[in-house]
Amino acid sequence: MxxxxxxxxxxxxxxxxxxxxxxxxxxxxxxxxxxxxxxxxxxxxxxxxxxxxxxxxxxxxxxxxxxxxxxxxxxxxxxxxxxxxxxxxxxxxxxxxxxxxxxEAPEPHRSALSAPEDAVRYFRARLADLPHEVFSCLFLDTRHRLIRYEELFRGTVDGAAVYPREVLKRALHHNAAAVIFGHNHPLG
Incomplete structure (x- = not known):
């Protein structure tokens, strides 16, 4: 006051x-x-x-x-x-x-992820406060617009196992033209 x-x-x-x-x-x-x-x-x-x-x-x-x-x-x-x-x-x-x-809302008029900073902002919003490690992906169309965000692997406070075969399966499932990977480090 x-x-x-x-x-x-x-x-x-x-x-x-x-x-x-x-x-x-x-x-x-x-x-x-x-x-x-x-x-x-x-x-x-x-x-x-x-x-x-x-x-x-x-x-x-x-x-x-x-x-x-x-x-x-x-x-x-x-x-x-x-x-x-x-x-x-x-x-x-x-x-x-x-x-x-x-x-993460799918919008047909959503602008493309045209710079690395766009992806960094997106991942930071999704992963910043998680208490465990996560490996996630942004699946993009041919114009680099977001099709879907998925958390593919969840780990502990200091590690997450990642299986490339599963990443590829999800990219093919979404018919993604591009994929951006995101990973956090909860302990800094």
């Missing part, structure tokens, strides 16, 4: 000028115009009795390190943060899953 020097009291986000409130800023300028803290504040919806949504979001970002770690933290870890109950934890998890599903 911001201290209002004229009144000597704390004020919430609703008392801020409309041009500075995260939700209104998002609606006016788009989500990309927000900082990570502002975006998380919109997702959280409101603060607590002692702090507004923006302060709560900044505290979470500081505790976790960055927005990606807030979104991928386990519900058990998030529950340790004061001000986060089941509803807010569910909102955070739902936001992450909504983004994932958007990335």
């Amino acid at each position: 911001l201290q209002n020097p004229e009144r000597g009291v704390n004020v919430g986000l609703s008392d801020w000028p409309a041009s500075e409130r995260p939700r209104e800023k998002l609606l006016r300028n788009g989500a990309r115009s927000l900082t990570d803290g502002e975006l998380l504040a919109v997702l959280l919806g409101h603060g607590t009795a002692n702090e507004d949504a923006l302060e709560l979001s900044h505290r979470l970002l500081h505790a976790c390190g960055d927005l990606s770690r807030v979104l991928t933290a386990s519900p058990v870890a998030l529950k340790q943060a004061p001000g986060l109950g089941p509803a807010r934890i569910a909102r955070i998890k739902a936001a992450l899953e909504t983004g994932r599903r958007h990335l």
Whole structure:
């Protein structure tokens, strides 16, 4: 909460000028115009009795390190943060899953994966928070548009066995013209 020097009291986000409130800023300028803290504040919806949504979001970002770690933290870890109950934890998890599903949704007008960075972003969204190793594939058509994402092999925290024959079978099954492999390292 911001201290209002004229009144000597704390004020919430609703008392801020409309041009500075995260939700209104998002609606006016788009989500990309927000900082990570502002975006998380919109997702959280409101603060607590002692702090507004923006302060709560900044505290979470500081505790976790960055927005990606807030979104991928386990519900058990998030529950340790004061001000986060089941509803807010569910909102955070739902936001992450909504983004994932958007990335994998088959769309005939979806743009091609035209650069390595496109594949990196896709795999990062799918694999970043997994506690075990995964070998996965993006199956692409002749224009490098996504046909399907599949997690082909799942391993332990430090290894995953990969069988080339199975990868080839899945590529042929999808009639894929190209395949991009993805693999994570949960231990860093």
